[in-house]
Amino acid sequence: MTLADSAASPLCIAFVVLHTSPIDEPGTKDAGGMNVVVRAQAEELAKLGHRVELITRRQDTTSRALSELAPNLRLHILDAGPAETIEKGDHELYIDEFREQLRPLLEELDVDVIHGEHWFSGIAALPLARELEVPLVQSFHSIAAKDSSPLADGERAESPGRLAGEAMLAKESDALVVISDAERHTAVSRLGANPEHVKIVPPGVDHDLFYPAEHSDANTSRRKRLISAGRLHPLKGFDLIIEALALIDEQIRPLLVIVGSAPPDSTAYETSLHEAVERLGLADDVLFVGPKTRAPLAEELRASDIALMPSHSETFGLVSLESASSGLPVIAYRSGGLQESVLDGVTGLLVDSRDPAEWAATITRLLTDEALTRKLSEQARQHALEMTWQASAEQLLAVYRELTAASFDTVDAAHE
Numbered sequence: 001m002t003l004a005d006s007a008a009s010p011l012c013i014a015f016v017v018l019h020t021s022p023i024d025e026p027g028t029k030d031a032g033g034m035n036v037v038v039r040a041q042a043e044e045l046a047k048l049g050h051r052v053e054l055i056t057r058r059q060d061t062t063s064r065a066l067s068e069l070a071p072n073l074r075l076h077i078l079d080a081g082p083a084e085t086i087e088k089g090d091h092e093l094y095i096d097e098f099r100e101q102l103r104p105l106l107e108e109l110d111v112d113v114i115h116g117e118h119w120f121s122g123i124a125a126l127p128l129a130r131e132l133e134v135p136l137v138q139s140f141h142s143i144a145a146k147d148s149s150p151l152a153d154g155e156r157a158e159s160p161g162r163l164a165g166e167a168m169l170a171k172e173s174d175a176l177v178v179i180s181d182a183e184r185h186t187a188v189s190r191l192g193a194n195p196e197h198v199k200i201v202p203p204g205v206d207h208d209l210f211y212p213a214e215h216s217d218a219n220t221s222r223r224k225r226l227i228s229a230g231r232l233h234p235l236k237g238f239d240l241i242i243e244a245l246a247l248i249d250e251q252i253r254p255l256l257v258i259v260g261s262a263p264p265d266s267t268a269y270e271t272s273l274h275e276a277v278e279r280l281g282l283a284d285d286v287l288f289v290g291p292k293t294r295a296p297l298a299e300e301l302r303a304s305d306i307a308l309m310p311s312h313s314e315t316f317g318l319v320s321l322e323s324a325s326s327g328l329p330v331i332a333y334r335s336g337g338l339q340e341s342v343l344d345g346v347t348g349l350l351v352d353s354r355d356p357a358e359w360a361a362t363i364t365r366l367l368t369d370e371a372l373t374r375k376l377s378e379q380a381r382q383h384a385l386e387m388t389w390q391a392s393a394e395q396l397l398a399v400y401r402e403l404t405a406a407s408f409d410t411v412d413a414a415h416e
Helices: 003-008 033-047 088-109 119-132 162-172 181-189 238-245 264-279 294-302 318-325 356-368 370-385 389-414
Strands: 012-017 051-057 066-070 073-078 113-117 136-139 175-178 198-200 225-229 255-259 286-290 306-309 330-333 348-351
Touching: 012 033, 012 088, 012 119, 033 051, 033 073, 033 318, 033 389, 051 088, 073 088, 088 119, 088 264, 113 119, 113 389, 119 136, 119 162, 136 162, 136 389, 175 181, 175 389, 181 198, 225 238, 225 294, 238 255, 238 264, 238 356, 255 294, 264 286, 294 318, 306 318, 306 356, 318 330, 318 370, 330 356, 348 356, 348 370, 356 370
Parallel strands: 012 051, 012 113, 051 073, 113 136, 136 175, 175 198, 225 255, 225 306, 255 286, 306 330, 330 348
Antiparallel strands: 066 073
């Protein structure tokens, strides 16, 4: 086979996602934006003719070990640890057991490239990639803060091996795929990654699913709706927007819709949110609707007027892009990748503070300035239309092609 033949041939790509299934719905268990990104890119790669194998850990006793999700796309479930949903940090205990189950599967699949999603997966897959002499691509989706960083209320400390594990993967993986320039900077500055090995692959959005509502004049008098979606975890900052809502004038106070549920390690935080609503007298102003699958989430977005992203930090903040595609201006905390997913003054507004009063003032600004809100809404949709999952998958494929071509060269040289 020539190098040209190798570059044109379909690849077999293994996405390893130890701690959460790629088909879990965001807002449930430990599923979030990572699950959306992995599945969407996998589906697009499969449509391009590549064989894509999604591999995860069993979380129940009923799911089949192998499922055909679509042409060229399969899901494998490996037995490692208890067959139940466990706290995210506890997955470190089962990395070795997962690796032993992963080894024969990868050998059987004859993969061309392995893509580790989150550090658990990368640590499990790295030795096997070396044994099989195939490239390992690593994505973190979030990078641990330093040990000295204070924990948010209710937040669990990182699993013990994460800091060292991420640093090792940053140096040992054949490529790091990140979702934003902010994540790239963190990988280089905090983890010591080689800048030349870090590749930015932006996400996309399903424009046919996330589209703007048609607002008639008859709806202009209805109560405004704010929406915030994600796992009910301290890092997502839902407590901030509940506090801010209480400071908005009752005459114009909107309804706040919160979409999502708590992962196993954040049930106390979810309870604290409900307690805050009662304490602040907001029982008629906050609606917890639980987790939503993709289509119902899109409907919730279309029924809303402004999206809120109060997270302490995000590598990108995929919900902000889905909100923009739905024609919603987004108010977000100015940190990390949120500074890239929300274009300040173009698709939404960035808030520099975590002071509830400043958030209340920013929300009030959009509630009372219809011209600004309409302008941001239109620009948000136009920006989102430029982001597609096909383009995202093609950029990811380019990373794989570069690595497999280099691997082909190495093997070819060894046989000369």
